[in-house]
Amino acid sequence: MISTQLPAIVLLLTLLSAPICSMIRNGDHAWKLAMFAVWLSVAAAFALMSQVWGGTTLSYHMGGWPPPWGIEVRVDELSALVLILITLFGALVISALRESLRTVMRSHRHSLYYATFLLCMAALIGITITGDAFNVFVFLEISSLSTYALIARGRDRRALVAAFRYLIMGTIGATFILIAIGFMYMVTGTLNMADLAQRLPEHADNKVIQASFAFFTVGIALKVAVFPLHYWLPNAYTYAPKATTAFLAATATKVALYVMIRFIFDVYGVEFSFSQMRLDMLLIPLSIAGILLGSMTAIFQSDVKRLLAWSSVAQLGYMVLGVALLNTSGLTSAVTHMFNHAMMKAGLFLALAAMIYRVGSSNLRDLAGIGRTMPLTTAAFVILGAGLVGVPLTAGFISKWYLVSAALDKGWLPLAALLIISSLMALAYIAKIVDAAYFQPVPDQHQNVRDVPVSILTPVWVFALLTIYFGIDTRMTAGVAERVAQALLSVAS
């Protein structure tokens, strides 16, 4: 019985423990409950993956009503992969969160913080598994609201401004997506995604659908932070509380990207999105601009948190580019990189959070010589950084390999060269941190800095080891991604 109910259980574990967490006054007890819930949902996510492994699709009817009347939950390999991404990386961050929060907040606020965190996670899970267009919007609202609250909780006063800016941008994005969904409903009379996909093609020339597509593209581009709509991201990531950044960087934009892929390929359809609306003509230049601008800006940052945030803008560019190239390798790279980048960035931000935990700042000057005072944390940081650059035997290499071969498949040599140049730029900004960490003298006030407690160090190293593991064993990442890519593209031909 449990196995058939899994799609509901994976969501309810986090969604229901959130209100319970908020009622527990003792922060430590709340943390234990949160840990219990998220690690169970990790198990549920892996169980779901094993059920859909090989390309089957699970359909679960909420309330027992068959679609399109009721709301359908659909899990396939792509959503199972994103589920693992959210739950596993979220669980790792929560594991480190208790120690990390101790310095930031008074303890009675901790329970609320965990509750918000769980709500955000639950909402992202909800978005990932749903097969209903309007339901996406409902959970998008929960995830956005909780994200704003999490960001605004940052210690810096500027966190409030960053959160408010994100709130405005995010609300515009969400409203555009809502308009898009409303328009689709107006023309087809249904909200179920699979049903929409069947009914939309006959309306391809309908101006309402075209407008709906435009609204959706702009709205979701805001959420994914596609250049030039990335404006909110660096500030939001920089001023968010340190461990939160790790979670947001790993999940929020990735889930938005997932929604983008879902809608473009599964709802609007490849034929409409690319042949008729020429989405690739828009996305390819924008993503290239995002890659170059993001990497370039990252090189000139002196604050490591901000540097990593700008690097996210560039890395998201890779993923969007992979989608827009519209061949199997491109999509494979997008999906693989979605997973790999989530893992590496979460790890990097968490390692950085560990450094801030001890040093109190993320400025390069304060991090000088940290390789000697905090050897274990810094070593993990370097491994994760190498993954970001795309060094062979790390996860980052795999996704970049697919992306470069996607460019070569198209016969676009300059693009492939450009990707290699941008990797060198990534090397430049990571090298800058490594240089400061290992080759600069330790400032006097940080002489007695030590490595962080095991409860933070363990998740950081798990991220680092996973980065190496997924650089060697790619069955779950690239293997799944390739099948997903073929399935998404085969609908077209």
Added chain:
Amino acid sequence: MLVATAVTIIRTRKLMSAVMLMGFYSLLCSCIFMVLDAVDVAFTEAAVGAGVSTIFFLAAIAIVGRTSKPTLPGKTVVPLIACIATGALLFYASFDMPYFGSADAPVHQHVAPRYLEDSPQEVGPPNVVTSVLASYRGYDTFGEVGVVFTAFIGVLLLLGAGTRRSGIERTAPGDTNDESMRQKIVLREVSDLVIAPVLVFALYVQWHGDFGPGGGFQAGVIFASAIFLYALIYGIVPAQKLLPPRKLAYLPGVGLLLYAGVGVYSMLMGGNFLDYDFVAADPHDGQHYGILIIELGVGITVAAVMINIFYSFSERSL
């Protein structure tokens, strides 16, 4: 009128009048919804938009002051272009939209007929909106309650209502302010007359949702606004004595869990999440009980969240 109001809201620098106009704007919207036959939506808009959110804005103004800073003229160019582009796109889309009120519109052809024709047998309530909201798309409504709950947790996390033990003591200096309100006899007499019927009306809306427009969302808001009225006239302290913030802070979670509890119960009985057919032995009864309980959950969450947010705002402003 809607457009004129919106333009005035943007142009004015007096926050007070902007807030009042926004209330008016919501009232106009609700009239439009009424004309469009969306009675339930109109009801919600009137209660939330014109009522509750105006009060929240007023509480916010009490903190930040009455006028806004002038903005630099150059800064508005990009938003203006974005607005024009959005408007143009909406206009473009309107060419192919189905005619207003047309029965052939796809919306009425595909999913809706089953809602209209079969819902009395399958679900029960004569009000189709309730059937769709609570049963066919109960999972969405569950998500919406989650949204409300998230808003509550967010406010609590940032402002910290109910968790601050000194809340009641701290409000003491504000009493001089309330004193003036208490002296306004007319206001007090009228509100004394109004509050009790409003509370009863809220309960009526809550339980009558099956038959007419209404349900948990509207009832929760109406209930909360009665408490607001009481707090505005008599001051926040007696209101907090009536509904202690520390206890009230539990209620939003209780509502959400009540809703989910029905779903989990139906799962334990062998159905899917929120499948009310399994709540009681007879599917028809099951649907009835299920909807009744989840609407109660919605009502509790909404009312408690509204009052909690109001408390945390007014604690700040005093």
